[in-house]
Amino acid sequence: MDNPNLNLTPQLAVDVRNVTKTFGIGETKTVALKSVNFEARQGELLMVVGPSGCGKTTLLSVVAGTLNFEEGEIDVFGSSLHRLKPAQITEFRKRNIGFIFQQFNLIPTLNAVENVSVPLLIGGMARRAAEEKAAAIMKKVGLGEKIKARPYDLSGGQQQRVAIARALVHEPRLIICDEPTSALDSETGHCIMELLYEVARSPQCCVIIVTHDNRVFQYADRMTEMEDGRVRRVHENPARKNGSAASLLVPV
Amino acid sequence: MYHVALRMLLGDRPKYIMLVSGLTFAALLMSQQCGVFFGLLSWTTSHMRNMRASIWVVDPKVEQINEVKPLRDTDVNRVRSVVGVAYAAPMYAGLMQARMADGGFKQVQIVGLDAATMVGRPGNILAGRLEDLRLPSSVMIDTDAVVKLSIGRSHPLKIGDVFEINDREARIIGICKGAKSWTGAPYIFTTYEQALRFAPPQRKMLSFVVAEPAQGLTAAQVARKIEKETGLKAFTEEEFFWSTIWWYFKNTGIPTSFGTTILLGLLVGIAVSGQTFYSFVLENTRHLAALKAMGASNGLLARMLLLQALTVGLIGYGLGIGLASLLGFIFLNKGQPPFFMPYQLPLATFGLIFLICIFAALLGIRRVAKLEAAIVFRG
Numbered sequence: 285m286d287n288p289n290l291n292l293t294p295q296l297a298v299d300v301r302n303v304t305k306t307f308g309i310g311e312t313k314t315v316a317l318k319s320v321n322f323e324a325r326q327g328e329l330l331m332v333v334g335p336s337g338c339g340k341t342t343l344l345s346v347v348a349g350t351l352n353f354e355e356g357e358i359d360v361f362g363s364s365l366h367r368l369k370p371a372q373i374t375e376f377r378k379r380n381i382g383f384i385f386q387q388f389n390l391i392p393t394l395n396a397v398e399n400v401s402v403p404l405l406i407g408g409m410a411r412r413a414a415e416e417k418a419a420a421i422m423k424k425v426g427l428g429e430k431i432k433a434r435p436y437d438l439s440g441g442q443q444q445r446v447a448i449a450r451a452l453v454h455e456p457r458l459i460i461c462d463e464p465t466s467a468l469d470s471e472t473g474h475c476i477m478e479l480l481y482e483v484a485r486s487p488q489c490c491v492i493i494v495t496h497d498n499r500v501f502q503y504a505d506r507m508t509e510m511e512d513g514r515v516r517r518v519h520e521n522p523a524r525k526n527g528s529a530a531s532l533l534v535p536v
Numbered sequence: 537m538y539h540v541a542l543r544m545l546l547g548d549r550p551k552y553i554m555l556v557s558g559l560t561f562a563a564l565l566m567s568q569q570c571g572v573f574f575g576l577l578s579w580t581t582s583h584m585r586n587m588r589a590s591i592w593v594v595d596p597k598v599e600q601i602n603e604v605k606p607l608r609d610t611d612v613n614r615v616r617s618v619v620g621v622a623y624a625a626p627m628y629a630g631l632m633q634a635r636m637a638d639g640g641f642k643q644v645q646i647v648g649l650d651a652a653t654m655v656g657r658p659g660n661i662l663a664g665r666l667e668d669l670r671l672p673s674s675v676m677i678d679t680d681a682v683v684k685l686s687i688g689r690s691h692p693l694k695i696g697d698v699f700e701i702n703d704r705e706a707r708i709i710g711i712c713k714g715a716k717s718w719t720g721a722p723y724i725f726t727t728y729e730q731a732l733r734f735a736p737p738q739r740k741m742l743s744f745v746v747a748e749p750a751q752g753l754t755a756a757q758v759a760r761k762i763e764k765e766t767g768l769k770a771f772t773e774e775e776f777f778w779s780t781i782w783w784y785f786k787n788t789g790i791p792t793s794f795g796t797t798i799l800l801g802l803l804v805g806i807a808v809s810g811q812t813f814y815s816f817v818l819e820n821t822r823h824l825a826a827l828k829a830m831g832a833s834n835g836l837l838a839r840m841l842l843l844q845a846l847t848v849g850l851i852g853y854g855l856g857i858g859l860a861s862l863l864g865f866i867f868l869n870k871g872q873p874p875f876f877m878p879y880q881l882p883l884a885t886f887g888l889i890f891l892i893c894i895f896a897a898l899l900g901i902r903r904v905a906k907l908e909a910a911i912v913f914r915g
Contacts, residue, residue, distance in 0.1 A: 350913070383829050406827065
């Protein structure tokens with residue numbers, strides 16, 4: 285679980301500068317992000333934490349290019365999202381971003397390997413080749429025996445592993461995770477986090493996790509704490525910096 | 537991604553069955569009712585299929601083939617005298633009563649043919665010889681008459697049997713097969729002179745003059761010449777067909793009645809399919825948003841929805857048109873109600889089902905186009 289990258293000058297994976305996002309108009313107008321500045325580095329697992337309604341998910345959405353924002357600039361692996369047209373952002377997401385959702389969002393009528401192959405199919409790969417590649421990555425996440433299983437035949441942890449395989453199968457550089465462990469028991473949550481931590485070890489990748497789940501804070505290289513639409517603090521995890529796996533951060 | 541779209545569709549069994557059922561019902565209702573409507577219209581022109589002639593000459597006020605305003609006997613010769621007419625013959629057509637063995641009676645359609653030329657003779661003679669019509673009191677009956685006039689007899693009517701038409705003896709010399717008449721009365725062919733003996737006497741008895749154009753002239757050219765030189769109305773076969781069809785469109789409630797049912801089928805199809813498909817899209821909003829987040833473009837999602845809509849459309853259409861054809865087959869075997877399915881009918885039904893599916897898909901596509909991928913992060 286070493287992360288030698290953190291000892292070097294890390295390159296930025298995500299650079300958010302003065303981003304403002306509002307919802308509604310007039311009296312119902314709500315400012316979800318207030319001139320937010322935020323960074324995520326290549327080769328790190330970054331957690332975004334904070335109370336409900338503080339803007340974590342909104343921040344995740346604008347970084348992922350799934351939500352427009354009014355002001356500010358966002359660079360993801362050198363691409364300026366604020367300058368891209370919607371179709372270009374979609375194309376960027378297709379090639380560079382993997383998603384892991386709280387409720388897994390697996391298509392119930394597809395079996396596990398078909399679910400995992402979806403990003404490859406969206407990218408235009410032929411079905412047979414996509415399913416072969418999906419089967420290979422399912423073995424890596426420990427679900428080699430379950431490739432034909434339907435989502436409802438799998439436990440919560442297994443479903444999230446399928447979702448992780450789906451997020452990784454097209455080899456994206458940025459993995460966006462929304463509460464990946466909140467629907468799982470503690471043991472399964474730690475297994476999932478081990479997997480994500482492994483992914484984050486790749487120097488070209490970055491994993492950003494929005495979570496409330498203080499059971500998994502220990503896996504973060506850094507933690508960004510949000511409050512009222514702003515980034516309050518950024519914590520470095522010294523244990524991670526030293527390459528230790530067992531350190532536990534005090535919840536922010 | 538298209539197989540993913542199909543798997544999403546087929547995996548939701550209740551919605552899939554509802555969609556296919558709605559479209560099957562719409563296709564069945566539209567094609568079956570149209571088939572009965574076209575069948576009914578085809579019955580209105582059955583004279584023209586049972587008594588073939590290139591030119592039909594009638595009273596100037598006649599608009600369609602089932603209304604007869606008798607001509608003078610001399611009108612036959614007036615038509616014959618028109619240059620370009622190869623030959624012309626008198627024809628009688630009228631409804632009379634035939635008495636059955638049990639004392640009951642049935643209305644019959646008497647057709648009187650020119651005894652010399654037999655112009656307008658039945659095209660499909662199953663038994664007997666046409667020439668025997670020249671014998672006294674002879675008639676050739678169609679298969680419908682065999683069924684309807686045999687009531688009260690120990691065996692179906694056959695050649696040599698005798699029955700009464702307007703209290704006069706009629707001897708069967710042949711049996712033919714023809715199109716059903718508009719009134720439901722079976723066809724009975726005889727000579728023109730014999731028909732006049734069966735018919736109640738009137739001042740004028742000639743129903744039609746049927747004619748053929750001389751070689752090198754078209755029926756339309758000769759028909760116009762007949763009109764110009766005799767003052768009578770002359771139709772070509774096609775002109776008389778469409779004149780009859782349009783007369784029923786303009787003067788009866790049949791098109792409105794069938795049109796309402798057909799429209800109902802279309803509306804039910806639109807409502808059921810549109811609503812069900814939209815609800816299918818709504819239920820899959822999270823999955824569609826997830827696909828969008830993963831990089832599926834609006835175009836790709838629109839094509840997936842179109843494929844889903846057209847798949848249920850094709851299956852619904854196939855089942856609907858199949859059921860309509862089965863019903864038509866049963867109707868035709870029973871002899872009624874009327875049924876006629878020209879090749880344009882399945883094509884038109886396919887077109888309407890296609891439009892319903894496009895409409896249903898557009899509802900979903902509109903929803904997906906507005907869908908924010910970010911909703912997938914909301915709880």
